[in-house]
Amino acid sequence: MPTRQCYNRAVETATLPFPPLQLRQMVGPIVEDSYYDNPDGSYIWGPLDIPPLKAGEAYRRVFDFGCGCGREERRLLLQKDRPEKIVGLDINPEMIDWCQNNLAAPGVSFFHHDVWNVNYAPKNSKNRVLPIRHIGSDFTLIEANSVFTHLHEDQSKFYLDQMRSMLAPTGIIRATWFLFNKKAFPMMGDNLNTIFINEADPSNAVYYDWKAFVTMVHKLGYRIVHINWAQMLGFHNIICLGRSDNFLDISNMTPPGTSVLGY
Ligand SMILES: C[S@@+](CC[C@H](N)C(=O)[O-])C[C@H]1O[C@@H](n2cnc3c(N)ncnc32)[C@H](O)[C@@H]1O
Numbered sequence: 001m002p003t004r005q006c007y008n009r010a011v012e013t014a015t016l017p018f019p020p021l022q023l024r025q026m027v028g029p030i031v032e033d034s035y036y037d038n039p040d041g042s043y044i045w046g047p048l049d050i051p052p053l054k055a056g057e058a059y060r061r062v063f064d065f066g067c068g069c070g071r072e073e074r075r076l077l078l079q080k081d082r083p084e085k086i087v088g089l090d091i092n093p094e095m096i097d098w099c100q101n102n103l104a105a106p107g108v109s110f111f112h113h114d115v116w117n118v119n120y121a122p123k124n125s126k127n128r129v130l131p132i133r134h135i136g137s138d139f140t141l142i143e144a145n146s147v148f149t150h151l152h153e154d155q156s157k158f159y160l161d162q163m164r165s166m167l168a169p170t171g172i173i174r175a176t177w178f179l180f181n182k183k184a185f186p187m188m189g190d191n192l193n194t195i196f197i198n199e200a201d202p203s204n205a206v207y208y209d210w211k212a213f214v215t216m217v218h219k220l221g222y223r224i225v226h227i228n229w230a231q232m233l234g235f236h237n238i239i240c241l242g243r244s245d246n247f248l249d250i251s252n253m254t255p256p257g258t259s260v261l262g263y
Pocket residue numbers: 026027028065066067068069071072089090091092095113115117120121144145146147150151
């Protein structure tokens with residue numbers, strides 16, 4: 001079985017440990033405790049009251065795709081309104097082991113995903129993708145912070161396709177994306193939609209052409225229901241997707257901001 005479930009262990013939120021520095025450094029440049037904390041117990045991504053969702057409703061059952069060393073799980077566990085179910089999945093075995101040993105609790109579980117990546121999972125089997133549907137269904141929120149920013153177009157399509165059946169009827173996917181306008185690269189034909197920054201590890205950062213991104217998610221049966229354009233030029237854009245007809249698709253209403261390369 002390529003994906004293994006780890007077993008739950010009770011944990012007191014009052015003494016929730018912080019991941020070790022070495023693991024924090026693996027997932028990004030911000031390693032301060034405050035980035036891993038939620039001292040006032042607030043909804044960590046805001047109320048997510050995207051009509052028809054009411055404030056807080058999205059936080060009931062959360063699947064964190066690419067959970068790393070459990071930064072978001074730790075913060076979710078500290079929310080006043082704590083999710084009833086949290087599932088984290090990652091390709092890095094050391095980080096999943098740490099999460100299991102330190103954050104697992106009733107309703108909180110972690111899975112190792114045996115997909116290869118030169119940086120995050122060089123010892124995994126050489127799988128490019130593997131199914132994740134069996135991890136669960138009826139999730140009200142699927143989170144993927146800084147994960148699709150490392151996946152190639154075929155991998156993103158695969159996982160977004162899997163996630164559609166994992167969502168509750170009015171569930172949403174909240175994920176970050178690097179975007180650009182391929183008009184700036186006239187040699188890119190119809191089937192070329194991504195650019196990379198690192199020849200040795202193309203998954204270091206993958207940028208998606210905005211219009212191709214919209215076409216991709218529409219073809220996969222999603223609506224674009226909320227967008228936070230990047231705060232800094234070329235940085236993360238936060239995009240929420242939903243599959244319910246009750247959501248308004250806003251892809252034509254909010255043109256990319258000037259923080260998106262080429263706009
Ligand atoms: C930049 S880190 C972000 C970690 C976490 N989401 C956070 O915000 O702290 C990217 C994470 O994605 C994971 N990852 C990369 N490819 C993946 C894949 N195909 N499936 C699941 N996780 C993946 C990496 O192992 C790494 O932990």
